[in-house]
Amino acid sequence: MKFAVYTFLISFLMASVAHAEPAPHIMMTPGEIKWQPGPPRMQKGAMMAVLLGNPTEQGPFVIRLKLPAGYKIPAHTHTIKENVTVLSGSYNFGAGDKLDPSKGKLYSAGSYISTPSGTSHFVWTTAETIIQIHGMGPMGTNYLNPTDDPRGADKPPGK
Secondary structure (H helix, E strand, O other): OOHHHHHHHHHHHHHHHHOOOOOOOOOOOHOOOOOOOOOOOOOOOOOEEEEEOOOOEEEEEEEEEOOOOOOOOEEEEEEOEEEEEEEEEEOOOHHHHHHHHHHEEOOOOOOOEOOOOOOOOEEOOOOOOEEEEEEEEEOOOEEHHHHHHOOOOOOOOOO
């Protein structure tokens, strides 16, 4: 009897999955991308577009960041592995516990960087730069020096 019930349940679940509607495609041209001010964890001047998911929630996400020339992101870590593709501009990246241009390298359009969770790094630009970041949320940011955190010392880290 149990075998018959299990067989029915497995068959029902398989049929349900087979007939489920596929997720819709997400398609947009550059002109359809909706840019908004960057999140509170970033210094003013950055713009962000969420292409897929929500980086503050569980699950996959894809975002783009538009950083102005001269933009700096002091040394910080993330709670997840961060995958960055440089789409345009001058993305300078370095590993370490403080922003030190002598320890960084220029990554131009087409470059890719994957930073493991908890790895200290810093960024700066010399021209307007657009990057695309993807990962599995939720993504948190922790600045090594609390005074660098634009959320203020009274805000919880990681968001």
